Amino acid sequence: MLPTSARQLLVHAGETPAAAKRRPGFEIVFRRRPGGDGLRQHTIAETVSCTGTALYSGDPVHLTLSPAPAGSGVVFVRSDRNDRPEILAHPGVVQTSGPGMTLSDVGASVGAVEHLFAALFGLGIDNLRVEVDGPELPVMDGSAAPFVFLLRSAGILAQRAPRPVLRIRRPIEVRDGARFARIEPARSFRVEYAVEFEHPAIRRQEYRVDGFDSALFEREISAARSFGFLRDVSSLWNTGKVRGGSLDNTVVLDDTGVVNRDGLRWSDEFVRHKVLDLFGDLALLGVAIQGRIRVERGGQALHRRLTAAIAATPRAWRIGAPDAGAPRGIALSPAPA
Numbered sequence: 343m344l345p346t347s348a349r350q351l352l353v354h355a356g357e358t359p360a361a362a363k364r365r366p367g368f369e370i371v372f373r374r375r376p377g378g379d380g381l382r383q384h385t386i387a388e389t390v391s392c393t394g395t396a397l398y399s400g401d402p403v404h405l406t407l408s409p410a411p412a413g414s415g416v417v418f419v420r421s422d423r424n425d426r427p428e429i430l431a432h433p434g435v436v437q438t439s440g441p442g443m444t445l446s447d448v449g450a451s452v453g454a455v456e457h458l459f460a461a462l463f464g465l466g467i468d469n470l471r472v473e474v475d476g477p478e479l480p481v482m483d484g485s486a487a488p489f490v491f492l493l494r495s496a497g498i499l500a501q502r503a504p505r506p507v508l509r510i511r512r513p514i515e516v517r518d519g520a521r522f523a524r525i526e527p528a529r530s531f532r533v534e535y536a537v538e539f540e541h542p543a544i545r546r547q548e549y550r551v552d553g554f555d556s557a558l559f560e561r562e563i564s565a566a567r568s569f570g571f572l573r574d575v576s577s578l579w580n581t582g583k584v585r586g587g588s589l590d591n592t593v594v595l596d597d598t599g600v601v602n603r604d605g606l607r608w609s610d611e612f613v614r615h616k617v618l619d620l621f622g623d624l625a626l627l628g629v630a631i632q633g634r635i636r637v638e639r640g641g642q643a644l645h646r647r648l649t650a651a652i653a654a655t656p657r658a659w660r661i662g663a664p665d666a667g668a669p670r671g672i673a674l675s676p677a678p679a
């Protein structure tokens with residue numbers, strides 16, 4: 343977590359929205375309308391659970407999400423271990439190797455967390471306790487939509503503490519040949535993303551996020567699924583490295599098109615999923631972001647390097663409380679640039 347002057351307030355795990363409302367200092371906000379309250383930190387109102395399949399091990403996993411105090415960030419608990427180790431999510435605990443985003447600290451790790459984080463970023467949820475009874479989160483349908491559904495079912499709770507905003511003052515860029523990820527000063531949170539694959543179903547796809555809010559995230563981005571090429575996924579699935587992989591959680595492409603019987607959710611689902619993954623990485627910063635991000639042919643490695651570079655370059659940004667009239671990061675519609 344980046345430094346925050348947020349005031350600590352307690353929400354009791356398992357507390358109902360009605361009970362939470364009676365406690366001083368809380369207000370229930372169900373952000374159905376775009377442009378909800380992005381000025382303050384948010385958690386969820388009630389504890390919710392789900393069961394799914396782990397992508398890599400193929401094992402069943404039980405996941406429980408609970409409210410957490412303002413300023414506490416996202417904490418993972420390995421509930422299958424007697425010592426119940428807790429991992430606080432921040433860019434410093436992201437493992438540099440391995441597929442999926444894996445957080446590792448205090449001798450424990452939790453993998454495949456990126457789509458949950460994308461949902462948290464998209465809905466503007468800052469504080470959450472995540473209990474999982476295995477080394478990775480369930481893959482669900484390969485998108486962030488099931489996590490959005492779960493978080494919405496729990497209810498989203500505004501906390502009194504302000505959400506800090508990271509304002510970019512100087513560009514930060516990471517490169518890999520012609521591929522790059524860059525963030526530069528802007529009056530709002532904006533993303534321009536491009537992917538390019540020599541495949542008839544993809545070719546070049548560009549996606550622009552401008553005027554971002556949680557409703558737009560839910561409607562246009564959250565349901566975009568992971569994808570892979572048949573030659574790659576069939577060897578991964580068959581050699582047992584990705585035991586839970588299937589057409590239920592991956593868009594698979596053969597030489598000519600999409601293998602999945604129901605096809606795509608959008609013709610540009612591929613670039614939308616890349617944007618979703620980018621959000622999952624940015625969420626680790628634990629702040630709203632004011633800046634324009636451009637990614638050319640990105641992927642997990644570039645997203646991670648950009649997030650790490652932002653965290654490691656404090657002279658390029660300033661953290662502050664959102665001020666009146668200024669664009670407020672992810673949860674509010676930005677002022678016109």
Ligand SMILES: [Zn+2]
Pocket residue numbers: 456457568615619
């Ligand atoms: Zn992904």
